[in-house]
Amino acid sequence: MSNYPTVSIILLNWNGWEDTIECLESVYSINYPNYQVIVVDNGSQDNSLQKIEDYAKGILKPNSKFFNYSKDNKPLTIITYSKEESELNSDENKEFFKLPSNRKLFLIKNEYNYGFAEGNNIGIRYCLTSFHPDYVMLLNNDTVVDKDFLDKLVMISESDEMIGIIGPKIYYYEFGGQNDIINFAGGKINWLRYPGYHHIGDGVKDVDSRIHSGIKECDWITGAAIMIKSKFLSYGFLDNNYFFGCEDVDLCMRLKKQGCKIFVNLDSLVWHKIGVSRKKTSSSMLKVYKRDAFTNFKFLKNNSRFYMIIFSLYIPKIIATSLKLLLFPTKEISGPVPKLLNKISKR
Numbered sequence: 001m002s003n004y005p006t007v008s009i010i011l012l013n014w015n016g017w018e019d020t021i022e023c024l025e026s027v028y029s030i031n032y033p034n035y036q037v038i039v040v041d042n043g044s045q046d047n048s049l050q051k052i053e054d055y056a057k058g059i060l061k062p063n064s065k066f067f068n069y070s071k072d073n074k075p076l077t078i079i080t081y082s083k084e085e086s087e088l089n090s091d092e093n094k095e096f097f098k099l100p101s102n103r104k105l106f107l108i109k110n111e112y113n114y115g116f117a118e119g120n121n122i123g124i125r126y127c128l129t130s131f132h133p134d135y136v137m138l139l140n141n142d143t144v145v146d147k148d149f150l151d152k153l154v155m156i157s158e159s160d161e162m163i164g165i166i167g168p169k170i171y172y173y174e175f176g177g178q179n180d181i182i183n184f185a186g187g188k189i190n191w192l193r194y195p196g197y198h199h200i201g202d203g204v205k206d207v208d209s210r211i212h213s214g215i216k217e218c219d220w221i222t223g224a225a226i227m228i229k230s231k232f233l234s235y236g237f238l239d240n241n242y243f244f245g246c247e248d249v250d251l252c253m254r255l256k257k258q259g260c261k262i263f264v265n266l267d268s269l270v271w272h273k274i275g276v277s278r279k280k281t282s283s284s285m286l287k288v289y290k291r292d293a294f295t296n297f298k299f300l301k302n303n304s305r306f307y308m309i310i311f312s313l314y315i316p317k318i319i320a321t322s323l324k325l326l327l328f329p330t331k332e333i334s335g336p337v338p339k340l341l342n343k344i345s346k347r
Contacts, residue, residue, distance in 0.1 A: 004032065004033055004034040004154070005034065005133075005134035005135060005154055005158065006034050006035070006036075006131060006132075006133040006134050006135070007032070007034065007035040007036075007133060007134065007135045007136075007137055007150060007154065007227070008035070008036050008038060008123075008127035008131055008133040008135070008136050008137065009027060009035055009036065009037050009038065009137045009139055010038050010039075010040060010120055010123035010124065010127065010136065010137065010138050010139065011023060011024070011027075011037065011038070011039045011040070011139055011140075011141045012039075012040050012042060012116065012119045012120055012123070012138075012140075012141060013039055013040065013041045013042065013044060013048055013052070013141050014041070014042040014043070014044055014048075014113055014119075015044045015045060015046040015048060016044075016046075016048065016141055016142065017044070017046065017047070017048040017051035017052055017055075018051075018062070019141050019142040019273060020039065020048070020052060020141040021051065021052060021055040021060065021062040022062040022063070022064045022144060023139065023140075023141050023142065023143055023144060023145075024037065024039070024052075024055065024062075024105070025055075025062045025064065025067065025069060025070075026064070026066065026067055026143075026144045026145045027139070027145055028070075028073055028076075028102040029067055029070065029102075029147055030145060030146075030147050030148070030149065030150050030151075031147050031148055031150075031151055032101075032150040032151050032154065033101060034101060035101045035137075035150065036097075036101065036104070036106060036127070036131055036133070037101075037104075037105055037106065038106040038107075038108065038123050038126065038127060039052060039105065039106070039107050039108070039141075040108045040110065040119050040120065040122055040123040041107065041108065041109050041110060042110050042112075042113045042114055042115075042119045043110050043111055043112045043113045043114075049107075049109060052105075052107065053078060053107075056074070056075060056076040056078050056105050057074070057075045057076075058071055058074030058075050064144060066144045066271065067144070073100075073102045073103055076103060076104060076105045077096055077099055077103060077104045077105070078104075078105050078107055079093050079096050079104065079105070079106050079107070080107045080108075080109065081106070081107070081108050081109070081126070082108075082109055082111075083108060083109070083110050083111065083122055086108045086122065086125075086126040087125065087126070087129075089129045089130060097130075097131070106126075108122060108123060108126060110122065114240070115240065115242075115243035115244055116223065116238075116242075116243070116244045116245075116247060117237075117238035117239060117240040117241075117242050117243065117244075117247040118238075118240040120138050120223075120237075120238055121237045121238055121240060124136055124233065124237050124238075125237075128230065128233065132230075133230055134229070134230055135154065135157070135227050135228065135229055135230060136227070136228050136230060136233065137150070137153075137225075137226070137227045137228075138223055138225070138226050138227075138228075139224075139225050139270075140223070140224040140225065140272060142173075142272065142273040143170075143173075143224060143225060143270050143271060143272050143273070144173065144270070144271045145168075145225075145269075145270050145271075146168075146268070146269040146270065148268070149168050149268045149269055149270055150227075150268075152168075152265050152267050152268035153166050153167070153168060153227050153265055153268050154227075156215055156263060156265050157227065157229060157263075160261065161229075162259060162260065162261045163229070163260075163261045163262075163263055164228060164229040164231070164232035164255055164260035164261060164262070165221050165226060165227070165228055165229070165232070165252055165255060165260060165261075165262045165263070166221065166226075166227050166262070166263045166264065166265060167184075167186075167221035167222065167225050167226050167227065167263075167264050167265075167268075168225050168264070168265060168266075168268035168269055168270045169182065169184070169185050169201075169264065169265070169266040169267075169268065169269055169270070170182070170183045170184040170185075170222065170224060170225060170270045170271070170272050171183060171206070171269065171270070171271045171272070172271070172272065172274055173271045173272055173273040173274070174273075178205070179271060180205060180206045180207065181203065181204070181205055181206070182201040182202065182203070182204045182205075182206055183199065183201075183202055183203075183272055183274055184199050184200070184201065184202065184222050184224070184272075185199075185200045185201030185204075185216075185264060185266055186200040186201070186216055186218030186219075186221070186264035187199060187200065187218055187219055187220035187221060187222060187249065187252070188200055188218060188219045188220075189219040189220070189249075189253075191300075191304060191306075191310045192310075192313065194296075194313075194314040194317045194318070195292075195296040195299075195300075195314070196296065196299070196300055196304075196310070197219075197220060197246075197249045197299075199222075200218065200264075212266065213266050213267050214266050214267070215263055215264070215265050215266070215267075216263065216264055216266065217261065217262065217263050218262055218263065218264050219252065219253075219256075219262065220248065220249045220252035220253070220262060221248065221252060221262060221264065222248055223238075223247065223248030223251075224270075224272050225270045225272075226248060228251075228255075229260075232255050232258065232260050235254065235255055235258050236251075236254060236255075237251075238250075238251055239251070239302075241298070242295060242298070242299070244295075245292055245295045245296075246295050246296065246298070246299035249299065250299055250302060250303065253303050285325045286322060286325045286326065289321060289322060289325060290322075293318055296314075297311055
């Protein structure tokens with residue numbers, strides 16, 4: 001590309017500084033030259049803010065099997081705001097905006113945990129008013145990105161002005177010692193199967209898959225790594241009525257109604273630390289499952305006028321899974337777990 005559109009990359013941190021600094025190091029190693037990184041801390045209580053600042057100063061080195069740490073861009077210039085300050089659109093720090101993309105970090109410190117949707121919305125509002133970017137990229141803090149992932153997303157999105165949402169292929173960070181097992185290769189809507197929104201390619205080993213490469217249109221992109229053309233954000237941000245879960249699918253559904261095309265670029269690669277083997281108590285698992293059932297009902301109600309009929313089809317599945325959680329309280333969940341139970345992990 002001769003011209004490089006501006007991309008604002010937002011990472012949401014909540015008590016996860018180790019993941020965040022690994023993600024940051026991978027982002028600062030990308031080949032794309034025109035971006036800003038904004039970390040929104042959602043009221044962490046684990047000394048995350050100090051750890052992230054130590055990383056920026058070059059004091060703290062992240063550990064990763066995906067890259068070698070580089071001190072070439074350290075120390076980073078850190079520009080820090082409270083939530084309230086981020087909303088003022090002050091000219092005070094404009095001179096720092098001109099620094100190279102990999103030499104600066106914008107940090108917004110929230111006093112409270114606003115959840116996934118509103119936490120990211122705080123970052124989106126700041127980006128749109130401060131940088132006027134061509135794109136906003138939401139990236140989970142527990143991901144690691146390929147050096148060319150952003151070039152490949154922008155290139156496809158620039159080819160069609162109506163491509164408003166695009167995402168990469170996402171692998172499990174580690175799955176039985178492997179890192180080429182697909183978690184997400186696009187999302188599809190199928191109201192006849194609970195919960196109505198589904199991952200394409202989950203659990204498939206990439207070398208054996210027909211979805212190995214190329215560009216495909218799909219129904220939705222996961223909020224773990226989603227790039228949105230800024231002009232489509234005029235129709236709305238993430239719905240903060242969803243504290244955690246469904247907000248990404250809901251956004252895609254709403255923007256699609258405005259003519260937005262949604263694509264996944266399977267040549268753009270990201271790895272995500274999704275839990276694939278863990279034990280939970282019956283009570284905690286059941287609590288999460290109940291919460292997610294209510295969230296999914298809300299999503300269904302917002303996006304289908306036939307929601308009562310469709311949800312009635314889901315009831316046997318919900319009851320069966322609830323009974324399973326009660327009867328097998330210590331059963332280990334392993335492998336490509338269903339999306340609902342997988343939400344017990346960070347995302």
